[in-house]
Amino acid sequence: MTKLFGTDGVRGTANTSPMTAEMALRIGAAVGRYFRREGESSVHRVVIGKDTRLSGYMFENALTAGLTSTGMNVLLLGPVPTPAVGLLTRSMRADLGVMISASHNPAQDNGIKFFGPDGFKLSDRVEAEIEALVASGVEPTSAAEIGRAKRIDDSRFRYIERVKSSFPRQMRLDGLKVVIDCANGAAHHVAPMALWELGATVIPVGVSPNGHNINDNCGSTHPQSAAETVVAHGADVGICLDGDADRVILLDENGNIGDGDQFMALMAARWKAEGRLRGDALVATVMSNLGLEHFLQARGVRLERTGVGDRYVVERMREGGYNLGGEQSGHIVMTDYATTGDGLMAGLQFLAEMIRSDKPASALLHQFEPVPQLLENVRFSAGQTPLEDADVKAAIAQAEADLADKGRLLIRKSGTEPLVRVMAEHEDAALMSRSVQSVVAAVEQAVTD
Numbered sequence: 001m002t003k004l005f006g007t008d009g010v011r012g013t014a015n016t017s018p019m020t021a022e023m024a025l026r027i028g029a030a031v032g033r034y035f036r037r038e039g040e041s042s043v044h045r046v047v048i049g050k051d052t053r054l055s056g057y058m059f060e061n062a063l064t065a066g067l068t069s070t071g072m073n074v075l076l077l078g079p080v081p082t083p084a085v086g087l088l089t090r091s092m093r094a095d096l097g098v099m100i101s102a103s104h105n106p107a108q109d110n111g112i113k114f115f116g117p118d119g120f121k122l123s124d125r126v127e128a129e130i131e132a133l134v135a136s137g138v139e140p141t142s143a144a145e146i147g148r149a150k151r152i153d154d155s156r157f158r159y160i161e162r163v164k165s166s167f168p169r170q171m172r173l174d175g176l177k178v179v180i181d182c183a184n185g186a187a188h189h190v191a192p193m194a195l196w197e198l199g200a201t202v203i204p205v206g207v208s209p210n211g212h213n214i215n216d217n218c219g220s221t222h223p224q225s226a227a228e229t230v231v232a233h234g235a236d237v238g239i240c241l242d243g244d245a246d247r248v249i250l251l252d253e254n255g256n257i258g259d260g261d262q263f264m265a266l267m268a269a270r271w272k273a274e275g276r277l278r279g280d281a282l283v284a285t286v287m288s289n290l291g292l293e294h295f296l297q298a299r300g301v302r303l304e305r306t307g308v309g310d311r312y313v314v315e316r317m318r319e320g321g322y323n324l325g326g327e328q329s330g331h332i333v334m335t336d337y338a339t340t341g342d343g344l345m346a347g348l349q350f351l352a353e354m355i356r357s358d359k360p361a362s363a364l365l366h367q368f369e370p371v372p373q374l375l376e377n378v379r380f381s382a383g384q385t386p387l388e389d390a391d392v393k394a395a396i397a398q399a400e401a402d403l404a405d406k407g408r409l410l411i412r413k414s415g416t417e418p419l420v421r422v423m424a425e426h427e428d429a430a431l432m433s434r435s436v437q438s439v440v441a442a443v444e445q446a447v448t449d
Contacts (some may be wrong), residue, residue: 004134005127007309007415011102011111014055017445019110021062027112028066029140032135032147033115034126035095036071044147047092049077049085050100051244054211055110059100063112068147069140072096076153079209081186081245083342084159088118090297090339091158095232101186101244104221104329105416107212119339120318121311155246158413160194166337167348173200177235178351179251181205181226183219185243191344196315198348203233207355215242220249220330220343227255237361239347246310246329248343250350250365258365260330261292263350265367267332268301268324270353276323277301283316283325285309287408290425295368309339309415371407374436375418379444385410386420386446395442399424399435408430411439 004010004018010027012019042177042440046067050056056079064074073094077088082099087099097115105111114122114130122130178200196203205226206218218225220242230238230251238251251259264282268292271277271441281302284292293303304320306312310331317335326332330342338345353364355391380386387393400409407426414421422439426432 004131005287008103008121009099009111009113010104011109011206013108013415014053014110019055019059020426021058021407023134024059024062024112025065025066026134027130028063028136029070029138030130031096031098031114032064032067032070032072033133033138033175034130042204045075045092046072046092046096046098047075047088047094047152048098048100049080049082049088049186051080052184052188052209052214053100053102053107053110053243056100059110061239063098063100064149068149070138071141071145071147073147074149076149076170078151079186079189080159081190081342081344082156082339083246083340083345084155084190085113086115086119086121086339087140087159087162088155088375089115089117093117099244103244103246103416104215104219104242107214107216111416115339120314121340123315144387156190160190160197163190163194163342163345163348164198166345167198168352171352173198173351173355176202176237176351176354177203177233177239179205179226179230179233179235180347181218181223181229181238181240182207182245183241183243184209184213185215185219185241186246187241187245187344191239191241191245194344195346200351203227203229203235205229207370219243220247221255223249223251225252227257232392233257237351239343239350241343242330245343246341247327248332248346249330250347250361252361252365254362256362256365258361260328260332261325261370262365263332264288264324264326264363265295265345266353267334267349268296269299270323270366272299272301278321278323281320281322283313283320283322285313285327287328289328289373290371290408291368308412312406314340340445371425372432373423373425374432375423376436376440377414377419377421378440378447380418380420380443380447382418384447386443389442389446392439392442392446395439399439402431402435407437409439
């Protein structure tokens with residue numbers, strides 16, 4: 001059996017291996033067996049959330065069948081953000097949390113993410129053990145021990161209250177006009193409601209999910225519509241979430257984009273000044289801009305880099321005792337408040353900083369001048385290994401040598417899509433572009449040969 005787990009759980013096109021109902025049932029049985037040890041007599045619970053994809057119904061039912069067959073009691077949350085699953089897994093004393101979502105991917109894709117009883121995503125070691133159980137199969141429990149399934153009707157409201165509790169109690173959002181783009185995804189109800197309850201004038205975008213339009217020209221990966229709405233309505237700020245609301249891209253009052261690096265720079269500098277940045281460090285991935293690193297160094301803050309994926313950011317944060325981390329793409333992790341990236345919570349922290357500093361979003365979303373960066377993607381087919389091609393290796397080596405003095409080159413396979421990602425940074429934008437294009441051309445040639 002090919003490897004199931006990628007950068008963030010199991011992911012793929014719905015009704016195509018590995019994202020089939022049959023595989024979801026097998027995965028449900030495997031994780032149920034893993035987290036329900038034999039001989040334990042306590043009640044075993046698992047919470048399942050999902051985003052708004054049509055295929056979510058299919059996977060929810062298949063996972064429920066697999067889990068209950070091993071004696072797990074399933075609590076169905078319905079459409080909720082990914083961070084809500086992490087929160088409710090822990091607060092409801094569940095043994096396991098499951099989120100059915102392909103995050104920022106298009107509607108035809110779906111995925112399954114897992115959270116342990118502490119509300120954090122599973123480690124590579126645990127995922128490998130679960131994969132082994134999926135491959136070998138598990139015996140169902142006896143008829144007398146089959147689990148039950150129950151729908152939890154107030155999960156959204158529990159999450160809203162938790163998110164609001166992260167916002168300074170003495171503050172209100174009165175007078176702020178906020179565009180919130182929910183990507184027709186999991187936060188389409190909770191995000192506008194939380195902002196409204198805190199006093200903001202809310203202009204919602206992407207809040208009409210139909211099962212097929214999640215992330216479709218909206219949300220954090222397509223913020224243009226929200227940017228136009230900010231300008232058209234004279235809003236103070238735009239908050240763009242992705243399909244499962246674990247990442248955020250911010251827009252200033254002019255519709256200009258501020259990515260995760262700019263937000264992390266803002267928060268790291270603020271928390272450092274307040275003495276609340278643990279370890280005087282920020283954890284980010286290899287994708288974060290060199291400009292962020294220079295900004296932090298000037299303020300006595302260390303940048304700890306990890307592989308791509310918010311799960312690896314969180315693992316490093318837990319290992320080092322750090323409390324702030326994230327990704328350029330908008331995953332912002334603040335372990336003082338949550339166990340995983342939370343786009344809405346990050347958005348509220350930004351609004352709090354606007355109020356505290358009495359500065360417009362445009363002043364806060366430009367903390368540093370980025371080093372020129374270019375990212376290109378090359379799609380490949382199943383079974384292809386373009387990065388092992390001799391000509392590709394030679395092109396990469398040459399590009400690395402060309403950029404070595406004042407920049408860097410990063411080549412990696414995506415953990416969620418069949419893409420080779422070619423990223424470079426350099427003060428000389430023309431040299432950077434030539435280097436990237438030479439590698440891209442070599443990879444394209446390799447996948448067409």
